[in-house]
Amino acid sequence: MRLRHCWAILTGQQPGLGRSAAPFGSAREHDVDIFMGSFKDRSVESIRRVRLPARFRRVIEHASGSRECVLTVSPEGCLTGCAASTWPHLVDCIQEAITEFDPTLLAFFHRFAAMANLVKPDRQGRFSLPPHLMQFAGIGRRVHFIGCGHFFEIWDPQRFDESLASSLATADLTSVRGFLRVTMPPE
Numbered sequence: 001m002r003l004r005h006c007w008a009i010l011t012g013q014q015p016g017l018g019r020s021a022a023p024f025g026s027a028r029e030h031d032v033d034i035f036m037g038s039f040k041d042r043s044v045e046s047i048r049r050v051r052l053p054a055r056f057r058r059v060i061e062h063a064s065g066s067r068e069c070v071l072t073v074s075p076e077g078c079l080t081g082c083a084a085s086t087w088p089h090l091v092d093c094i095q096e097a098i099t100e101f102d103p104t105l106l107a108f109f110h111r112f113a114a115m116a117n118l119v120k121p122d123r124q125g126r127f128s129l130p131p132h133l134m135q136f137a138g139i140g141r142r143v144h145f146i147g148c149g150h151f152f153e154i155w156d157p158q159r160f161d162e163s164l165a166s167s168l169a170t171a172d173l174t175s176v177r178g179f180l181r182v183t184m185p186p187e
Contacts, residue, residue, distance in 0.1 A: 035059050035147035041157060042143050048134060052125035053145050056152055059083065060121075067123075071133060071154070072116035075108055076163060078146075079129075079137045079154040084118060086150055129154075 039053040052060075052069075060069050063083035070087040074080040082090060091113065098105045115136065121127040129139065138156045146153040146160070155163075 033059065033062060034149050035152040036149075037147045039145040042145060044129070044134075044139065044141050044143055048129045048131065049126050050129060050143055050154070052121050052127065054125065056145060056147070057121065057125045066120070068118060068120045070116055071119055071130070072112050073133065073136050074153060076153075077137060077159055078156075078163075079133050079139075080151050081154065082151040087116075090151070 035056055037053075037055060039056075042050060042053075044050050057067065060083045061067060064085040066084065068084035069081050070084055071079050071081045094105075094109050094112070098109055115132065117130050117133065119127045119130075133139075137154065138159050139154070140156060142157050144155040144157050144160045146155060
């Protein structure tokens with residue numbers, strides 16, 4: 001239950017209430033407060049450098065007042081990034097969730113925190129991916145950037161396609177529809 005609450009906060013949702021302004025703001029208020037959209041097939045330069053999509057740069061700058069962001073691993077096998085100012089909230093949510101000892105969650109948190117890196121893209125949004133993160137996510141010469149609310153993901157294109165196909169094949173659409181009914185704001 002606590003993880004569900006943490007997820008709701010990070011994606012800007014409060015169960016049953018629709019969008020929430022706390023703690024990160026609302027897309028309706030500023031139109032740039034959340035990472036959204038997908039930017040596929042971006043190149044990785046020979047020096048492990050990638051270019052963050054302009055929309056994502058605006059979200060980071062708006063949230064942090066700087067270009068700094070944190071990159072780390074995700075249990076899905078990709079990289080997760082967020083504005084540097086969002087990182088403490090994310091860590092607090094996870095630490096709160098593991099107060100009831102769960103060895104799986106604790107192991108994930110250790111890896112999540114230990115592999116985190118602070119990166120500062122230049123004015124054009126370019127930054128170098130740390131080698132250990134590239135290796136973890138299986139990233140080669142191309143990447144996909146995926147917006148996920150108050151964080152974004154960086155995927156190897158083939159791994160993303162496989163993960164998406166697998167999740168769609170095994171999805172319980174009844175649960176998804178129920179979740180959307182609870183989390184979508186009334187029209």
